[in-house]
Amino acid sequence: MTTTYSYSRLGTYETCPLQYKFAYIDRIKSDTEGIEAFMGSCFHKVMEHLYKELPFKILPLEDLLVSYDELWEKGWHPDIVVIRKDRTTEDYRACGRESIEKYYRRYHPFNSSKTLFVEKEVKLSLDSEGKYLIKGYVDRIDEQADGSYEIHDYKTGALPDRKRIDGDKQLAIYQIGLSGLFDDVKDVKLIWHYVAYDKEFISTRTLEQLEDVKAQTIALIDEIEAQTEFLPSESFLCEWCGYQELCPRRKHLFKTESLPVNEYLNDDGVKLVNRFMELKGKVSEHKAEIGKLEEELEKVKEAAVVFGKKEGAETIAGSGFKLKISKKTDVSFPEKKDPQRLEIEKIIRDSGKWNEVEGLDIPALKKIYLEKKWDASLIEKLTPFAELKTTTQVTSSKLKEKE
Missing domain, CATH: 3.90.320.10 (Lambda Exonuclease; Chain A)
Known part of the structure; x- marks a missing residue:
């Protein structure tokens, strides 16, 4: 059986596939209604009344406002919710009235x-x-x-x-x-x-x-009908969703937001989150402290290198420990995509050494080059492609008894 879609139905899926599932597949009726939607409904009904009467007469503005107030009073129910904490029910009611007044004055006599x-x-x-x-x-x-x-x-x-x-x-x-x-x-x-x-x-x-709109809408319908997961999609619109108590992303937030303070703080989920944030804060504090210590450690290393040069010493003694200052030389060769790699490969193949660095294994080539395991003439041919870098290392160890 072919499903007939409304634009609001398609829009619901684009907003949140899970909300779509609750509303149109599971057919779960939401118990709540946002006050924005309620106000909009009252306004639309007033406009419908105005324009249906136009062939016969132009309704006075006052009559439309009376009609709006009646619709508000008769349609109001306890499950209408005001999400915005900075606004009241009367704020929305007044907004609807003012909108009718503005519209009426702008378009009168509606001809x-x-x-x-x-x-x-x-x-x-x-x-x-x-x-x-x-x-x-x-x-x-x-x-x-x-x-x-x-x-x-x-x-x-x-x-x-x-x-x-x-x-x-x-x-x-x-x-x-x-x-x-x-x-x-x-x-x-x-x-x-x-x-x-x-x-x-x-x-x-x-x-x-x-035609583009047709194609996009057909593609959207195909996506909906092929969908099997209907995952939730979070946005600012979640606050207005009527299925928050069912949604895995919102249900605990929804459950706890209306709890009294004492019940809220005793909720197991709230306790877990609070403890998590407490520990996360402590970890952040320690990370900051570790960062400062690491900065100071680098400065001490630099000072040790300077001291070693000044004293002509490669080992510095301390209380039960010693620092050893050494130099390490490393070499790098061109990256895989570099055209020079082909030149290196040719030099090694021509020398008959390819099997020692099969596939041009760079770590193996580095070791051979630094330890000069090949003939000096071959090492010399590779030197234009080698980039040498010497670094100073400071390492610590325990002092031996005799030291």
Whole structure:
């Protein structure tokens, strides 16, 4: 059986595959509703009321505000949650009222275009076989005097940037569905109303862009239907998720955040985290101290080298221990990708010594070169490719009794 997808369903998967699983596969109903979504629903219903009455009359602003308050009162339930601790229920209620007032004053008398549909269900297939089905509800569809169409969407959330508007797929999908409603669809404007800010964004899509949206949406549906893991994806949106008590990334945070202080501190998980952080802090402190000691140790080594040179001594005696100052010479040869490696290889092969450094084993070649195990003439041929480096070492050991 072919599944019909809504844009919100697809968006849920893109936000978090695990949330998608809980909502659409396991069909677990969330007990909570974010106040932002509740306010948005009340605003949308007021707009629906306004535009459905337009063919008959223009409703007064006061009537719309009364309608909004009634929707708020009747729809309110105890499972509506306010995530933002710096905001109250009344802050959101007032924001919704002010958004209605701003919208009304900006667009009154609402005659810039002809409203054809309000909260219109749009169904479409993204392919010719009807395998990829989409449905959604368009807030409003208008027609201009020149025959062009407008798809309107009300947003009660935060302002987007221009890139997000021009890349939005939701209204583009609705534009594709518009062709199933009318035969004369050519020019279409996609219009977003960010009502809390009294801002309007307008964008358009070319036929090529619409085909890209189709392809992207088909690919997303294929990914969803092939998915077997549905792993959680963390973001700032987790705070608004209605499945936090089920999510392995959030369930303990969700469980403990509402506990009284005494219960919170006695929770086994909280104790483990607190002990972990305590130990991590101590480790950091010790690392810092070790770093300082290592810096001082290097300075003492340098001072020992200077003292040894001054005294002409390679061994310095201390209380039960001694320091030995020695020089170590190392040699390096060109890296594998360096063209000079081929020259080295040729020299060694021509000398008949290749089997002693099979595959040009660099550690073996270093040992042979430093210990001069080959003829002087061969060592001399290799010298242009060898880079010698001498370092001074300071090592410690116990003093023997006779020392």
